[in-house]
Amino acid sequence: MIFGAGREADVDAIMELESGAFHPWERWGRQSWLDEMHADDRFVITARDADDRVMAAATFQCVPTPDGDHLRGGDADLHRIMVARQHRGEGAAKHMMRAGMEWARAIGAERMLLEVREDNDAAIALYEGFGFGPISRRENYYGQGVHATLMAAPLAPQRPAGLSDDGLD
Numbered sequence: 001m002i003f004g005a006g007r008e009a010d011v012d013a014i015m016e017l018e019s020g021a022f023h024p025w026e027r028w029g030r031q032s033w034l035d036e037m038h039a040d041d042r043f044v045i046t047a048r049d050a051d052d053r054v055m056a057a058a059t060f061q062c063v064p065t066p067d068g069d070h071l072r073g074g075d076a077d078l079h080r081i082m083v084a085r086q087h088r089g090e091g092a093a094k095h096m097m098r099a100g101m102e103w104a105r106a107i108g109a110e111r112m113l114l115e116v117r118e119d120n121d122a123a124i125a126l127y128e129g130f131g132f133g134p135i136s137r138r139e140n141y142y143g144q145g146v147h148a149t150l151m152a153a154p155l156a157p158q159r160p161a162g163l164s165d166d167g168l169d
Contacts, residue, residue, distance in 0.1 A: 001092055003099065006037050006044030006057060013054035014046070021082035026142055028080070033059075036079070043103045047083075047092040056083040056092035060100040062107050076104030076155070078114040081123075088122075097130050105155045112155055115141060115148040127151055 006014070011033050018027045036042050036059045047056035058081040063074050078100060083092050104112055115138060116123050132151040141148035 001055070001090065001095070002048045002052075003045060003095060004048070006033075006046045006059070008034065008037060010046055010054050010057070011037075014057045017054070017057055017082045017084060020085055023142075042079075043100060045096050045099055047087075047096065049087070055087040056081075056096060058082070058093075058096040058100060060104060060112075062104065062109060074109050076100075076107075076109040076112045078112060093126055094129075097126065101130065101153070101155060109155050112153050114151050116151060117142055118147045118149050124149070124151075127153070 011030055014033050015030060033044075037044050039061075041062045041064075043060045043062075045058050046054050049055045059079045061077045061079055063077055078097075081093055081096055083090075101112060112132075114127065114132065116127060118137075130153055132153040134149045135152045136150045138148040138150060140146065
């Protein structure tokens with residue numbers, strides 16, 4: 001797998017991923033993905049196979065603090081993460097989650113949030129493995145009778161390897 005920033009040329013392949021990952025009423029349109037790629041406060045990552053085909057994609061957003069500062073103390077959101085069916089279980093989602101959380105931590109976010117369908121056991125297991133826990137329920141979030149769980153994970157500041165808590169060796 002090869003990981004890199006999402007590009008406009010990837011949108012058709014990302015739309016195919018949308019079709020395989022979400023019900024029609026949950027899918028984002030082409031313009032939504034283009035907007036994600038061009039927004040300053042977003043991180044869009046793709047995974048490609050050996051033939052350079054997009055096999056997975058994810059997008060994250062930095063949410064500013066109440067004073068409008070994107071770079072300290074705010075939250076980050078996972079907007080989307082999806083993997084082509086034939087590539088599920090190969091580690092792409094884990095890699096993209098790790099990259100998104102590292103990006104959020106690097107820009108100063110203190111917490112990451114996401115919504116997940118209550119019946120999506122595979123996604124919930126992935127998120128729990130990254131320290132996410134439920135914080136609330138959103139009734140009918142994905143349509144009548146289809147509820148979401150809002151989950152959050154703390155983003156502890158990263159310290160260079162080998163440094164003690166006080167920063168001195």
